Amino acid sequence: MRIEDKLSARTQFMHANVTREILKVVGQPGMISLAGGIPAPESFPIDIIRDLTNEVLDEFGPAALQYDQTEGFTPLRMALMDYMPTRGVVNVNLDTLNIFSGSQSTLDLISKVLITPGDTIAIEAPSYLGAISAFNAYQPTYVSIATDENGMIPEALEETLKTQTIKFIYLVPTFQNPTGRTLSLERRKRVAELLQQYDVLLVEDDPYSALRYSGEALPPIQQFAPDHVIYSSTFSKILSPGLRLGFCVAPAPLARWLAIAKQGSDLHTQTLGQAIAALYLRGGYLTDHLPNIIALYRPRLESMLNALANYMPEGFTWSHPEGGMFLWLAGPEGLDTDVLYQECVARGVAFVPGRYFYYDYSQGLNTMRLNFTMVSPAVVDKAVKILAETAQDTLITD
Ligand SMILES: Cc1ncc(COP(=O)(O)O)c(C=O)c1O
Missing domain, CATH: 3.90.1150.10 (Aspartate Aminotransferase, domain 1)
Known part of the structure; x- marks a missing residue:
């Protein structure tokens, strides 16, 4: 054959x-x-994970090994509702928050729900190529937005928004992969204004902001335009990538669609890892x-x-x-x-x-x-x- x-x-x-x-x-x-x-x-944190695995089995028993809700293991979602606001993310609640199998799967689900073949996505150039591979299967076209050492240039974004219909913008505003660049506070606010003015969605991919070695923390763009931003982050860089745990806050109707799309992909993210992550946050081990x-x-x-x-x-x-x-x-x-x-x-x-x-x-x-x-x-x-x-x-x- x-x-x-x-x-x-x-x-x-x-x-x-x-x-x-x-x-x-x-x-x-x-x-x-x-x-x-x-x-x-x-x-x-191998020793912590070893201890937490025992604690998880003591506290949750078979529930940590059972099928679970598509939206995520409730104790993890509750822990994230406390944690995410400390990173400046707003509107984190059970209607907006989903747990996915790594932020890579979040990118795939976003694509599944939003991209019709031929839709245009605005991206930074260069950009995270895993995102491009997730988007490609859904057959979008791309427009690159010019960047400089402070990340994407809002004036260049506005030019594109004035002249083209954009399905969504994809940005890694903090310690971008591949450049390490960070979008300044002024630019974050300006991008948020443009999202609202042109009524366009932003996918804000944020795996790295917790890994800051110098300088001041910056708020996510999501804080300034929560109705227009899908915020995605991950446990991969702050706990372990092998657990495949991503978390995503999206406007409620979109969060619902993402969960529906996930039902057809993998039903839910693995429960045991979610339970470990719940206790990692709740017990202050991340801190x-x-x-x-x-x-x-x-x-x-x-x-x-x-x-x-x-x-x-x-x-x-x-x-x-x-x-x-x-x-x-x-x-x-x-x-x-x-x-x-x-x-x-x-x-x-x-x-x-x-x-x-x-x-x-x-x-x-x-x-x-x-x-x-x-x-x-x-x-x-x-x-x-x-x-x-x-x-x-x-x-x-x-
Ligand atoms: C910008 C960006 N987004 C998403 C991911 C995927 O991460 P994960 O699926 O492990 O959460 C990575 C991984 O390196 C990344 O750099």
């Missing part, structure tokens, strides 16, 4: 996630990977443990910023994030970071070439994403030194 003949038309728009392919290559022994987008294994994660990552970011300043050749610029997991590096025009990637991998260092974060792969040829959370400060320094030497050699060869 030719399986190709059986596939749906939709599959033409679905592509393997390039970073996941790169991650397979860089798993080789001895490779220093600045390519991943994953938390350091030593950030996981205790988050500073450990921040203390682990802060020196890694500092080491990367110092190493870039010390070693990179003329013509390179980079973002200066105050948190998150990534930093964005741009080389001189004409540099091809795909070629640089091959050379660096041969010398034992991997990163992700920047063009894969654009929906058509044709832009950002001279850019790259560097992850700083996976290796120690000393190894970060060594890796950036190798990257800088390789970049210098590549530029001379060109």
